[in-house]
Amino acid sequence: MFSTQSQTKCWVWSLSCPAFNVETYIFWVTFFGVLVFIFCDTSFYLRSLLDWVMNICQYKPIIGSAGIRSTHFYSGRCMTTDMQKRQSSINCSASFLRECDFAFRVFTKNYGLNDALRHLGASLVNSSNNTKFRKSLSLLQSYTVSTRVVWWDNYSFYVEQKLVRDHDKVVCAVNFSRHTVEGASPQDLLDVLPFCSCQPEMPPPEIASWMVCINVVNRELQLAGH
Structure with a gap:
């Protein structure tokens, strides 16, 4: 009896479930x-x-005479994922800012910022970008992204990144980004690093103008209740 029921169930299952x-x-x-x-x-x-x-x-730890203000270089190549429709260009914000992000990751690793952040239990957040596009890149064309910290205040680092076309050294794009330190201050991070970085007395003119623009936008958003 049990054998007959088992055979019936197997037969029903074979009808309902097609062969693999x-x-x-x-x-x-x-x-x-x-x-x-x-x-x-x-x-x-x-x-x-x-x-x-x-x-x-x-990984190559870098300790320059200018400290964190020295320039770091990151090489790349324009791939199909960087192309815009109907034109050979990396001149779109998503692609260029991604390359800046990759370059900044290497920068923070090689200059010891990642270790300092872990030591203090802090984090870096990209809170603002200001980008100027000038020239385009062709498919498979190589380029270099230079990264350097130009200034910092009590809350954020201000970073300048330039995308330079390798074959003619033309600056294709320039990006200024503000990286806010959460859980600490920029000076706390610099105190942990094994080299001395002297803060400039005044921010560069382009950074000062950009900071004014950021403050105006923040004020308008606050007045609007955002």
Whole structure:
């Protein structure tokens, strides 16, 4: 009796569940994999992982005479993910700011800022950007992103980054970014670092003008109740 019931259940299951098809399984896995790659920006996360591994393998602590104000260089190449529609250009904000982000990660690693942040239990947040685009890049064209801290106050570091085309040394874009320190102050971080960095007495003119613009926007948002 038990054997007959088991055979009946197996027969019903075989009718309701089709036979396993390897080709169908591979098709659906590939289909959903392509959807994830397209809509979840998988290339960015793969690039981040590769950049993180290369940063560990090529880690070189830097202690310059100018301290954190010395310039760091990060090399890259214009790929298909950087292209704009109908023009060969990295001149779109998403691509250039991503390269600036990658370059700044390497900068903070090599200059010991990451270790100082962990030591103090603090974090860095990119709170503002001001970008000027000048020239474009062609596909597979190499470039260098220079990064340096130009000034800091009681709350934030102000960073200048330039994207320079390698073959003719033309500055294609310039980005100023403000990185706010949460949980500490910029001076607290600098006190932890093994080199001395002297703060300029006054911010550069372009930073001073940008700070005025930021304060005006913040004031307007506060008045609007945001």
